[in-house]
Amino acid sequence: MILREETAADHDAAREVQRAAFGGAKGDVVARLLDALRRDDPKWTGVVAEDGGEVIGHVLFTTSLLDAPSRLVDVRVLSPIAVAPDRQRQGVGKRLIEYGLALLEERGVPLVFLEGDPAYYSRRGFSPGGDHGFRKPSLRLPDVAFQVVKLSAYEEWMTGTLVYLHTFWDLDCVGLR
Structure with missing residues (x-):
């Protein structure tokens, strides 16, 4: 398996992995979200997992803001992430x-930051955002699902409220459904 940064040539395959992994109507919503996030955030970072020339996994990191007391801070949100159904539970x-x-x-x-299952994401270094003094962007988001990982550029003054990119709101994709 090869991991690499996403290119424009990967967009269709990544969208189909997302659609298949989420399935049905939810898969269609996630595919629309993925396209809209790429359109609305010029700083997005995508990663694909490829095996035998086929995209088998994809994750997108988009820009959001942390409304900290002294200034706004560019942060990232991990969403969406998906693995092809036949390749799930393989790491x-x-x-x-x-x-x-x-x-x-x-x-x-x-x-x-992310919204997700703490049992899964805690094993990836994430922990509840509220435990670190961060405020979630919506009351629809369960406290335990609002998670964060601090990277080395983090500084103690960086506290406050996460403000999602408008795209999550536009497509009603805030809070676990």
Whole structure:
């Protein structure tokens, strides 16, 4: 398996992996979200997992803001992430996250947030955002699902409220459904 940064040539295959992994109507929503996030955030970072020339996994990291007391801070949100159904439970998602976080570390990103299952993401270095003094962007988001990982560019003054990119709101993709 090869992990690498996404290119424009990967967009269709990554969209189909997302659609298949989420399935049905939810898969269609996630595919639309993926396209809209790429359109609306010029700083997005995508990672693909490829095996035998086929994209088998994909994760997108988009820009959001942390409304900190002294100023707004560019942070990233991990969403969406997917692995082809026939390749799930083989460590692909874990490796996508690790590779993506390493890229963001190199780029000086201080924090990465997500909405997700704490049983899964805690094993990837994430912990509840509220435990670190961060405020979630919506009451629809369960406290335990609002998670963060601090990278080395993080500084103690970086606290406050996560403000999602408008795209998540436009497509009603805030809060676990």
